[in-house]
Amino acid sequence: MMSVARELFAVADDLRQKSNAGVQYDASQLSDLSDFLGSLARLARNEEEELAVFRLSEAGQLGRAAVNELATEAMGNLMLDHGKVVRPDFGRKS
Numbered sequence: 001m002m003s004v005a006r007e008l009f010a011v012a013d014d015l016r017q018k019s020n021a022g023v024q025y026d027a028s029q030l031s032d033l034s035d036f037l038g039s040l041a042r043l044a045r046n047e048e049e050e051l052a053v054f055r056l057s058e059a060g061q062l063g064r065a066a067v068n069e070l071a072t073e074a075m076g077n078l079m080l081d082h083g084k085v086v087r088p089d090f091g092r093k094s
Contacts, residue, residue: 004043007040
């Protein structure tokens with residue numbers, strides 16, 4: 001599996017080494033490097049979106065648990081309210 005960080009470190013090291021050695025890039029090499037960096041940017045964006053979806057899912061689970069707890073508490077209070085019996089009304093006329 002490709003790692004964005006690992007690949008970026010490799011590109012940075014390669015550029016540093018070639019720069020220190022006085023190597024210059026031609027247009028074709030720069031175009032290839034540009035394409036590779038663009039691919040890494042798309043991979044990074046996909047990973048960020050995946051992480052955002054995961055975080056939203058986690059937040060949703062916490063929210064559902066809180067709503068469930070509050071609803072259970074509210075229903076429990078209704079059921080214990082002076083012996084009243086709670087009967088649902090589904091729109092039927094009495």
